[in-house]
Amino acid sequence: MSSTSDELLALVPPLFEQGRSDDFRRAGLGLAVQISPRDDCLAIHAAPYSSGSQQTSSANHNVYLARLHAPPSAERRVFVTDTSIIFAAVRKLISDTKSNTHILAEVEAAEAMSKLAHDYINFCHECCLYCSQNITRPEEIQLGVAHYSMLYDNFSLVALLYVPEPARENVPICDDLMHWLNMHHVTPSSKETERLSALECPWEDARFWPTVLRLVMRDFSHIAAVFVRMLARHPSPFVQDLSARLVPIVSSHPRLREFNSEREFVIKLRRWRDNVKTLRFELDRVPEEEREDSTADWWEWFSDIVGVLEGREEVVRRVCEELRTGWKELLAVLCMFVETRMQRTDLPDVVAQLLEEMPPDPNDVENKFQQCLFLGKPQEALEEAAKLDVWLAAHLADIMDFKQLLDPDADESGMSVRDHYVLDYAEYLHSDPTLWRITVDYMCTCGDVGAEMADQVLLRVPLKLSKPANADQASAAIRAGNLAGVLAEINASCHEHKREEVRRTICRVAAQTFTKEKEYGLAVSYYASAENWAGVGRVIDCILDEYILGGPATFAHLVAGIAPSLQTLHPTSGEGSIFIHRLRFAVRFAEFHHHKLQGHYTRAAYDLITIFQEQFAPKSWWAVLLSDAVDLLRTSNVMLFSASDIHLLICRLEDIHIATEQGATDDYLSILAKTVRSTGDMRAQQRLQNVRLILIQYHAKCAIMGVGGKTSVNGTLIY
Known part of the structure; x- marks a missing residue:
């Protein structure tokens, strides 16, 4: 639930x-x-x-x-995913305006933000259209057309009042406000106008005159002119004459957007109103007895229409009250016909007065939200927006913060007003774990508190590192040494938001998984990426244990994938260098056994001598190396070692003997004892005695045959 x-x-x-x-x-x-x-x-x-x-x-x-929260699904999932792209663009714009290296002019930044706000609006509109289509859908719509219409309406109002294009910010708001009202609160309906226009004598219908008046008030000039022309068939000659005079007046109502300057608009408006005054003069000349017809007092309705066009405030207020238009329509009509030069900055005082005269429904959340916007109370508006949709509150808070309309100071929790709403939305996104990337993107814009929350989300994303038998393509790519799938996305997210500690932790978790699956090459790579050298050491211990438990063949096979990783490791600390040195021993030891198992004895001999000469091998493994050299020493068809090589091996054997005589048996013989499956060191010492005998015999053979110098890679001797 x-x-x-x-x-x-x-x-x-x-x-x-x-x-x-x-x-x-x-x-x-x-x-x-x-x-x-x-x-x-x-x-x-x-x-x-x-x-x-x-x-x-x-x-x-x-x-x-x-x-x-109900997790986003169907169209809502697409909505939150696609609008997150716009959110990222908004954040980049904000970052650029604050950056010393990329300073945007104030006008350019305002223009860019206005365009991004309209991107939000357009996407809300697209969702409205999608939800209104009568089509078969793969899953049921989650929120529906009414909800996205609400978002479309209110985001448009925010853009109108708070994020206008810079060129329109300081011009009268009349055109823009009426355009918003007509786009989102359409009246009269198209169904009503179609019904009336189909009548033979539409003026006989009780809804005709209110409809014409409403069309004029809403500045639907062309449609209003169509209805006024219908009066040419009216039986009264006075109506016919007045309607003929009214048509050009209604059709030619000046609009601010049609002029290059406000001055041109004012001049045209003054001339237009002179024509309206002339019409009023003609209207007043109609005899009293001719001012009614059989169905209505046409003169009163005509007078109200002319009164609106004249810009008489008392007429506008009265007809709005009679038509029950509401405060928003009254405001728009006042701006369009009465206070034609009203600015955005004038709205709070005007709206406050209107709300006193026309108290709205206090339980209408959307109406309260719009009141707060008009009254210039952005923080109260966000409180109401959160009740409508947490998405709306978050994205409005982001824009309002850019416009410096919110309190920038953090509260006791360390968050600003903007961060509170964005994090609320991020928590809503977190209801769907598969949206973790978007959730993190939002959280990481909310300071230290948001970054810490994002860390917890990242740490709990399933890495999906299943074995290849059950793996998807991404998992197989990871095992091929590539950064892919969820692991690649997490790495990219950590890099983008500078969450290095989280990235290292996740690499460590991945390395632990690979270690359990004996994918030692990957385990080493991810531990090294996490700079967890102790983890690399544990992997090396596991690798060497494979030799003890599984024998040379298993050991060589499991270590084969580590050699490429070794070339990319560049430790920055002394601790890391120690573990890399141990890793090199494990790799060279595995190569030694690989060559030996393949019958490449010459290369195996070279590997063995190199391990001792370059001091790769820990002392605890000397005895094992000498024991594993027996097969090479017994090869009769070719001399694999030179006298100097044998001398080196004998010296290492003597070092072991001296150390064990001094009580360091566990340090030198414990691993060999495990390989010969002995609980004590007796069998290990016997094995070394056998090695000693074989080395002495081989040394004598070298002396008799005169073999000396240094063994090369290809098996020849260098003197």
Whole structure:
């Protein structure tokens, strides 16, 4: 089940019967809530409320699952995903305006923000159109056309009042306000106008004159002219004459956007009103007895129309009250016909007066939101916007913060007003764990608090590092050494938002997974990427344990994938260098056994001598190396080692002998003892005695044959 904060949830089936709450408390039980680390899901169940209470198995009680938000699905998922791209562009614009290296002019920044605000508006409109289509859909629409129409309406109003194009910011608002009203609050309806226009004598219908008056008030000039022309068929010659005079006046009503300057508009408006005065003069000359027809007092309606065109405030207020238009339409009509030069800065005082005269419904959240916008109260507007849609509140807060309309100071929690609303929206997105990338993008714009929340989201994203048998293409690519799938997305997100510690932690988790699956090459790469050299050391221990447990063949196969990783490791600390040195030993030791198993004895001999000469091998592995050299020393068809090589091996053997005589047996023989499956060191010492004998014999053979110098890679001797 899901809920908003304003809803009360009931547990079904109930935990206890009605009236049995005291029994529930006496049993030492209360309600416990567990929050999912991956989303906003809650698990509610009965649990002991104190340590002294009788413990009750959770199996005896129901577990109720609830959500703080319904996860976005269907069209809503597309909506939040696509608008996040606009959000990213807004954040980049804000970053650029604050950057010393990319300073935008104030006008350019305002123009860019206006365009981005209209991108939001256009996408809301597209969602309206999509939801209104009568088509078969793969899944049911989550919110519907009414909701997206609300977003379209209100975001358009915000753009009109707070984010206008710079060129229109200081011009009268009349045209823009009426355009917004006509776009989002259409009246009269097209259905009504079509019905009236189909009548033979439309003026006989009770809705005709109110419709014509409303069309004139809304500045629907062309449609209003069509209806006025219908009066040419009216039986009264006075109506016919007046309607003929009214048509050109209605059709030629000046609009500010049609002029290059406000001065030109004012001059044209003054001349136009002279024509309206002439019409008023003709209207007043109509005899009293001719001012009515069989159905209505046409003269009164005609007078109201002319009164609106004249810009008489008392007429506008009266007809708006009679038509029950509401305060927003009254405001738009006043701007269009009465106070034609009203600026945006004048709106708060005018609207405050209108709201006193025409109190709106206090329970209408959308109306309250729009009131706050007109009154210049952006923070109160955000409170109401959050009740309409958390998406609306978050994106408006982002824009209003850019316009410096919100309190920039952080509260006790370290967050600003803007951050509160954006994080609320990010938590809503978190209800769908698959939207983690977008969730992180929003959170990381909210200071340290948001960044810490984003870290927790990133750390809980499933890496999906399944084995190749059950893997998808991305997992297979990862095992091929490429950064792909979820791991690549997390890495990119951490890089973008500078979450280096989180990236290292995730690399460490991935390395642990690869270590368990014996993908040691990948494990080394990810531990090194996390700069976790102790982790690299643990992988090396696992690698060397593979030799002890599985033998040379298994060991050589598992280490084969590490050599490429070794070339890319560049530790920046002394600790890292130590582990890389150990890793080089494991790789060279594996190469030694690989060549030996393949019958490449010459290369195997070269590997063995190089390991000792370059001091790759830890002392604990000297005995193992010497023991594994026996097969090469017994090869009779070719001399693989020179006298100097044998001398080096004998010296290492003597070092082991001296150390064990001094009590360091565990340091030198413990690993060899494990390889010969011995619980003590007796068999290991016997093995070394055998190695000593073979080395002495080989050395004598070198002396007899006169073999000396240094063994080369290809098996020849260098003197």
